[in-house]
Amino acid sequence: MASGVATNRVVADGPPAGDPRAAAGSKAAYPQPTTARPAPRDHTARAAEIIDTARALLEEIGPRGLTMRKLADALGMRAPSLYKHLPSRSALEVALVEHGLDEIGGALHGALAKSTADPIGALLDTYRSAGLANPQLYRLVTASSFPRGQILDGLEAWAGEPFFLATGDSHLAQALWSFAHGTLILELDGRFLGGSDLDRTWQAGAKAFKAACDASNPGGVTSPASD
Amino acid sequence: MASGVATNRVVADGPPAGDPRAAAGSKAAYPQPTTARPAPRDHTARAAEIIDTARALLEEIGPRGLTMRKLADALGMRAPSLYKHLPSRSALEVALVEHGLDEIGGALHGALAKSTADPIGALLDTYRSAGLANPQLYRLVTASSFPRGQILDGLEAWAGEPFFLATGDSHLAQALWSFAHGTLILELDGRFLGGSDLDRTWQAGAKAFKAACDASNPGGVTSPASD
DNA sequence: CAACGTGGCTAACATTGTTAGCCACGCCGC
DNA sequence: GCGGCGTGGCTAACAATGTTAGCCACGTTG
Numbered sequence: 107m108a109s110g111v112a113t114n115r116v117v118a119d120g121p122p123a124g125d126p127r128a129a130a131g132s133k134a135a136y137p138q139p140t141t142a143r144p145a146p147r148d149h150t151a152r153a154a155e156i157i158d159t160a161r162a163l164l165e166e167i168g169p170r171g172l173t174m175r176k177l178a179d180a181l182g183m184r185a186p187s188l189y190k191h192l193p194s195r196s197a198l199e200v201a202l203v204e205h206g207l208d209e210i211g212g213a214l215h216g217a218l219a220k221s222t223a224d225p226i227g228a229l230l231d232t233y234r235s236a237g238l239a240n241p242q243l244y245r246l247v248t249a250s251s252f253p254r255g256q257i258l259d260g261l262e263a264w265a266g267e268p269f270f271l272a273t274g275d276s277h278l279a280q281a282l283w284s285f286a287h288g289t290l291i292l293e294l295d296g297r298f299l300g301g302s303d304l305d306r307t308w309q310a311g312a313k314a315f316k317a318a319c320d321a322s323n324p325g326g327v328t329s330p331a332s333d
Numbered sequence: 334m335a336s337g338v339a340t341n342r343v344v345a346d347g348p349p350a351g352d353p354r355a356a357a358g359s360k361a362a363y364p365q366p367t368t369a370r371p372a373p374r375d376h377t378a379r380a381a382e383i384i385d386t387a388r389a390l391l392e393e394i395g396p397r398g399l400t401m402r403k404l405a406d407a408l409g410m411r412a413p414s415l416y417k418h419l420p421s422r423s424a425l426e427v428a429l430v431e432h433g434l435d436e437i438g439g440a441l442h443g444a445l446a447k448s449t450a451d452p453i454g455a456l457l458d459t460y461r462s463a464g465l466a467n468p469q470l471y472r473l474v475t476a477s478s479f480p481r482g483q484i485l486d487g488l489e490a491w492a493g494e495p496f497f498l499a500t501g502d503s504h505l506a507q508a509l510w511s512f513a514h515g516t517l518i519l520e521l522d523g524r525f526l527g528g529s530d531l532d533r534t535w536q537a538g539a540k541a542f543k544a545a546c547d548a549s550n551p552g553g554v555t556s557p558a559s560d
Numbered sequence: 561c562a563a564c565g566t567g568g569c570t571a572a573c574a575t576t577g578t579t580a581g582c583c584a585c586g587c588c589g590c
Numbered sequence: 591g592c593g594g595c596g597t598g599g600c601t602a603a604c605a606a607t608g609t610t611a612g613c614c615a616c617g618t619t620g
């Protein structure tokens with residue numbers, strides 16, 4: 107029970123059965139998005155202000171340092187007053203995570219919309235950039251202990267959809283996402299050897315998955331191993 | 334400073350330069366281990382008892398639930414008495430993590446020693462099994478917030494070495510490790526879609542990396558894509 | 561002008577890790 | 591035998607955490 111029951115997941119098993127666009131895309135040769143982008147949750151103006159401040163503070167001092175009293179301090183008020191605008195610290199985290207998922211999902215969908223030549227490479231680059239730009243937020247979004255059940259319905263699925271769109275296969279999509287997340291979190295946590303050239307680590311994975319994608323999807327759009 | 338300065342890392346950049354065994358292995362065609370297994374840290378008998386209890390409790394109630402008072406309760410004593418045997422809760426976590434790294438590293442090295450036919454497949458299977466057998470310990474070992482600098486010198490490098498041994502290339506090794514960690518932590522956290530067949534997700538990644546390994550190491554030992 | 565919702569405050573509580581200080585017990589040297 | 595002392599337990603207490611209760615000033619609205 108420690109990690110709760112997760113009802114929302116990233117990387118759907120593919121588009122709903124029988125969707126015509128998935129096979130008959132007009133312009134791009136890979137499937138078109140079929141998941142709707144969930145509308146962001148409504149917050150009071152003051153609540154939004156608090157969440158913004160929390161986000162800035164989060165990047166400064168990390169998830170553990172982000173305490174209700176410090177957050178209140180940064181806003182020129184006392185901790186209990188925060189509860190006039192947010193029900194709990196956990197709700198604040200949910201808001202931050204939803205922010206993060208919306209941003210990262212937007213970036214991934216955007217990357218796929220632009221680059222049709224090398225979707226997997228574009229996806230990985232975008233994923234990595236998004237994480238490096240907001241490391242603490244990325245850590246929070248992917249924290250094991252997070253109460254994932256409270257996140258906006260469909261948000262995680264929408265944010266993860268690009269991995270399916272880029273590979274055309276749900277298991278390859280999950281494997282690619284796993285690689286991206288694993289590499290990013292290990293990079294953020296400084297777990298690779300000091301002198302390592304991480305660009306090449308990402309490239310090694312990208313190359314492997316591009317090849318696997320070509321193999322599972324002959325005549326598809328992913329460019330032949332380009333390295 | 335939130336995540337500390339990591340001085341020990343997993344997956345070394347390869348064996349020390351000039352090591353003869355790396356190129357001229359006698360029996361197996363892939364490199365032999367060159368990193369020494371660090372001796373476990375010494376603990377008092379009572380300290381070891383505490384650590385064992387902590388480990389059992391960890392799997393029951395998770396890292397966040399594992400509090401000094403609950404641990405003391407489980408041992409029939411009071412929280413402050415724990416400090417007669419361990420300097421801090423953080424030191425306890427370090428001990429648990431070292432336990433975990435030693436076990437997982439042992440399993441990985443063992444797997445490579447047995448199976449020379451499909452080292453990458455064996456490695457991934459072993460990694461996954463080890464994590465699924467002790468999910469909370471795995472979470473702790475790979476937690477972002479962990480003070481990694483205090484871990485026994487060389488332990489992480491030794492535990493990660495098999496990834497290099499199996500691939501023969503440091504960047505491919507890091508990418509493979511990233512995939513393994515990413516997939517495992519996402520599986521443990523229940524972040525894949527409910528109905529997903531995770532065996533196939535692992536297989537998809539394994540296949541991609543085996544092919545990449547063959548490509549970067551022609552005539553090597555990894556078996557040709559066997560699905 | 562009275563009523564009331566909004567949004568701040570202080571005081572306080574439980575839980576966490578942790579420290580200080582006390583004491584019972586068993587072993588060692590005389 | 592016995593005094594001293596280290597070992598390992600205890601209670602009391604502190605600071606920091608999330609959170610609740612209860613108070614009050616202010617602006618809007620009937």
